[in-house]
Amino acid sequence: LGVTSGILAGAAGVPGMSDTVATLAIGVPVIAIVAAGLAWYESWISHDMAYRLLCEMRISLFARLERLAPAYLLGRRTGDLTSMMTGDIETVESFFAHAIAPAFVAVLVPGFALAVLAANSWVLALVLVPFLIAVGFSPYLIGSRTDRIGNRLRAQTGLVNAHVADSVQGLREVLAYSYGTRRLAEITRQSEALTSLQVAYGRQLGFQTGMIEGTQAYGGLAVLAFGGWLSTQGTIRATDLPLLTMLAFTCFGPIAQISQVAKELQGAFGSGRRLFRVHDAPVAVDDGPGARTDAGSPADHPAIEFDGVTFAYEPGLPPALADVSFAIRAGETVALVGQSGAGKSTVAHLALRFWDPQVGMIRVEGRDARTDILDDLRGRMAVVTQDIYLFRRTVRENIRLARPEATDADVEAACRRAQAHQFIEALPDGYDTRLEERGASLSGGQRQRLALARALLRETPILILDEATSHLDAANEASVRDALVAASAGRAVLIIAHRLSTIRNADRIVVLHAGRIAEVGTHADLMSRDGAYANLMKSQMRQDARIGAPVAAG
Structure with a gap:
């Protein structure tokens, strides 16, 4: 132009250029x-x-x-x-x-x-x-x-x-x-x-x-x-x-x-x-072929099994787990205990296949977890961690995250079992109340009960509870524990806990020390051995006595 x-x-300005x-x-x-x-x-x-x-x-x-x-x-x-x-x-x-x-x-x-x-x-x-x-x-x-x-x-x-x-x-x-x-x-x-x-x-x-x-x-x-x-x-x-x-x-x-x-x-x-x-960036874990290579049904095998597992988060670091072996069958509850840094939460991370072990194998329902599709593998597990994340959405949507197709009645039933229904109903809009970022407007115990409801709604054969009741008071902890006992029927349950009073009735207790298994047995067996577990229990009893918390007698 x-x-x-x-x-x-x-x-x-040029003559003859008019056209x-x-x-x-x-x-x-x-x-x-x-x-x-x-x-x-x-x-x-x-x-x-x-x-x-x-x-x-x-x-x-x-x-x-x-x-x-x-x-x-x-x-x-x-x-x-x-x-x-x-x-x-x-x-x-x-x-x-x-x-x-x-x-x-x-x-x-x-x-x-x-x-x-x-x-x-x-x-x-x-x-x-x-x-x-x-x-x-x-x-x-x-x-x-x-x-x-x-x-x-x-x-x-x-x-x-x-x-x-x-x-x-x-x-x-x-x-x-x-x-x-x-x-x-x-x-x-x-x-x-x-x-x-x-x-x-x-x-x-x-x-x-x-x-x-x-x-x-x-x-x-x-x-x-x-x-x-x-x-x-x-x-x-x-x-x-x-x-x-x-x-x-x-x-x-x-x-x-x-x-x-x-x-x-x-x-x-x-x-x-x-x-x-x-x-x-390299992917730490990826989907396996997803094919079932074992001849038996899942009921013939432990729901989850660690076989000689050794794992370190980074090359050159000391292993978080070393030669760890245990199994949980459907209907069993196994508890992991140990001091901070013993490797308890690492077990949960490996079970969910956030990482793969460098040595050994983890089997889920009888087959190597590495051969399964990740969504299928994790779809058979529900987990409640001590670090709870709630999205800036309604209470109902946060709980339905575990099972999007769940009905309102299913959501309410899960909340009742997690002892969360009563406080949810007291919120301004009940189940339709929009939560603040990370659930900042709720107490620690309320957030934990919502996380429990989310896990219970999932209805999976394997339930992993990583300090799932750490923010609850004694009364709510007892009622939630009763609900978990009822919800655990037929499921394989892995409980990770610092508060030893929460795992006394477990079928087996695995004691970890510096990433290795120190002891395995029931509460009574381990107390009678007067070993690592008994020392942990006595130490916690003394601590509870000092702060006036309920004492779990041995």
């Missing part, structure tokens, strides 16, 4: 309408593609994290992963939405303008080419430093987001321990480091932009000066010089967009590298 308008302006002027005067509005339509179409197509890509990338990243968890999450901060899920993916989307079309324009428009210049004076086109090359390649000549700063900037942004997320989630502890001033100082240091990188990144981009602007100015000046000399020599007409100069400047605009494309590309590369590191 600009070139056509320039031709129109140049032809208006051309009339044609151009009609053509300019038509070209304007076509240009507006093409601009709309380009914007629509590029954004449509980019937003669809954004959706696919978010879904793909979450699906990958689901396969990598929980092993990949060890040592990684939630805020940094959230930053990837939002900021890094948005950066890649922005590149596809705003950088692809300008890259095509940067080739087509200068090509057309140079062809017109060459048709009038190949010398002028030759004068312009070095300046166009300088503008086009400037991002690559000075872009390596920009790229390095951009990578550090995105990494620091992830750290700041993670630190802020930690601070918000842990605000109660920050206030309770008067740590606010120090935490604010930490956030200030992280934010100042981020600001320093942002300023350096902006300074580098500003230098790049200034270099491009200067090169454009000198290029246009060179064409104007050399064109003026050519007009004095009669090589070109003086009336064509303004049009040719305008064409020269028209070339610079799209090519200058290459710098913007390069900036977007540098950001997209940096974000893409962070995303690909997630996608390229």
